[in-house]
Amino acid sequence: MYAAMVVREYDAKRDGRAVEEVEKRCNVGPTGKLSLYTDLLGDPVCRVRHSPASLMLVAELVKDKYEREIIGMIRGCIKTVNCGSNVSRNGKNCPNLPLPHYTKLAYILGLRVSPSHRRTGVGLKLVQKMEKWFVENGAEYSYMATENDNVPSLNLFTGKCGYTKFRTPSILVQPVYAHRVRVTNKATITKLSPAAAEALYRRRFSATEFFPRDIDAILSNKLCLGTFLARAGSSWGVVSVWNCKEVFTLEVRGASRVRRALAGATRAVDRAMPWLRLPSVPEVFRPFGLHFLFGLGGEGPQAVRCVMALCGMAHNLARECGCGVVATEVARGEPLRLGIPHWESLSCAKDIWCIKRLGGEGDHHNHTLPDPDWTKSPPGMSIFVDPRDF
Template sequence: MTVVREYDPTRDLAGVEDVEHRCEVGPSGKLSLFTDLLGDPICRIRHSPSYLMLVAEMGTEKKEIVGMIRGCIKTVTCGKKHDLNLKSQNDTVKPLYTKLAYVLGLRVSPFHRRQGIGFKLVKMLEDWFRQNGAEYSYIATENDNQASVNLFTGKCGYSKFRMPSILVNPVYAHRINVSRRVTVIKLDPADAETLYRLRFSTTEFFPRDIDSVLNNRLSLGTFVAVPRGSCYGSGSGSWPGSAKFLEYPPESWAVLSVWNCKDSFRLEVRGASRLKRVVAKTTRVVDKTLPFLKLPSIPSVFEPFGLHFMYGIGGEGPRAVKMVKSLCAHAHNLAKEGGCGVLATEVAGEEPLRRGIPHWKVLSCAEDLWCIKRLGEDYSDGAVGDWTKSPPGISIFVDPREF
């Protein structure tokens, strides 16, 4: 008999960690990615406004944790509308918000699969979502993870919704030079919030509590790139604030923020051959010894490593892609100083600025599948205003608290 209940850190930690280490992330046939949550199974959701973790327990006398699932709820942008009541020649576009739930971290022990445990965990978590007013629920999984896709789109009633790309770049032993034609400016959290709300609040999945994200201890800063020599790139004291900046922007500019995942969880790649490990180590030794060669070395991903996550990527102008590239170089150097193994981000599949984001194809995921479900009895009625039926936009806002 399987019982699903709320996670209790005083007695469930060892059982949860055991299941976590038994479950590999990613489709079979590839190198396996294991997640170390640093002794805190709810670390990946505790920064959200509302969250819950459930465990599946089996047995009568000797009880065993055989599965778990995590979920969180927040308010995000699901569309936009024109405010026709304003007396202006141009309509003001405003965001449409919805209460969205996110399912993540579903794990079932390999010895107890195909017994309906995963389905039971999802249904119990969805009940909690409804009780707390969530209007939609979504999950992220690899497009070729057929078992996960079948569970959610088949048994649980989710539909395929968006297919963003996870872009991952190694952190080299040498620093990357930021273009001398670009000035990188660090914004304080309040100024960053102003910029995001004024320019990106109508972007799909934009979190209404962006201030909580930017003020979180794991947020390492928001950075704006502008052309050197422009009125904003001429040195200290030239930044007028985000509102004024957006009113009179330079020809091209870009922005991104950096989140420290290293203090929440670590990753480890397993299953690599001895030859691959030796080659990787050789590139690191050469890069560290001869940094002027700028060798694209392979970090030590075959033992626990941390990562930084870039989010809130945006910009405008003919040189916006180059501005993003400079910001990524700056973020790389931050990750190097922080002792990270990789630098990652997630963007919409058609995001034009992705051309400025360096990444290795072998480390990245070109098609990360997001599936969505409208909670309630009428989720399949196709009514006007159903977010699940909306076409994708050019960009999405990926919340770092859920990566």
């Protein structure tokens, strides 16, 4: 028996090892089935510390003065993003571009509860405590993302915490082959400076749903490997690359010896005969890193070709950095996804984003427009996925 459960702020010195143990227990998948293990490289708060405001909480059982046990944790951050608008502005150089409406948005990730303490209300208390911090810091909305088949998570957030299903983007994953992929010479690729990239994003994408107002901080972050612009005639495409390898690694567990041997055979053939351009399975059965592509966009009749060229360039960059996969996340209706190479077996066709209105005051209240409820708005063609949330 224990006296009480306490939800408190994470202390790196006291809690680091215990939190790591909970992460390991929560990352164990069903016996005999493939599961994805995430290793945060010894820093449990690394996935939120790059945000303007972030917090990590732990749930601790206090049995007596000397015996304590961490049984759960949660991470959260707050940022200012665009929540969409139908309003247009007129100007000499940017006619009829939508006017962004910013709001304070909170994001929940990394909710973990030790398997032996699930269905006891620990997860609910962690979420409620985190939401209290969100409200105290002026967040108007809170959202979270989970896999389509994660029924316990969906039941917790939609059934008990008042969230509603909001968007269903797709996570597209391409393996990194042993050989370089060919990049078409019909598109010219240029690396932009952080200042030039910021100007382009603010001009063209600031009214895209979830666009972060602190895009400059993202583009100048040491994890951002650069922003690249491709041109083909009057068409263009753009993408930025985020180095997740420095934040966490992934590992596929539960594969049979036969499956591992077949994957190894594809790599051996690929290395031996790279001119055949055969697709190969990277070494995903031990820790591997990934690069995340964000800020994907473009215009013109050859925009898809430009995006395809940028993805080829990103693949070769990931290969040089020793990554196992390249990933991106796009709206289900994103027209440029036709230019994104990916393997269906590694991708997630329907990621679930759930949202809740907390009642804070977003920046759009400063406008003379009626107060919109973002949770009831229809999805647009595109979304801007913040790499700090991935």
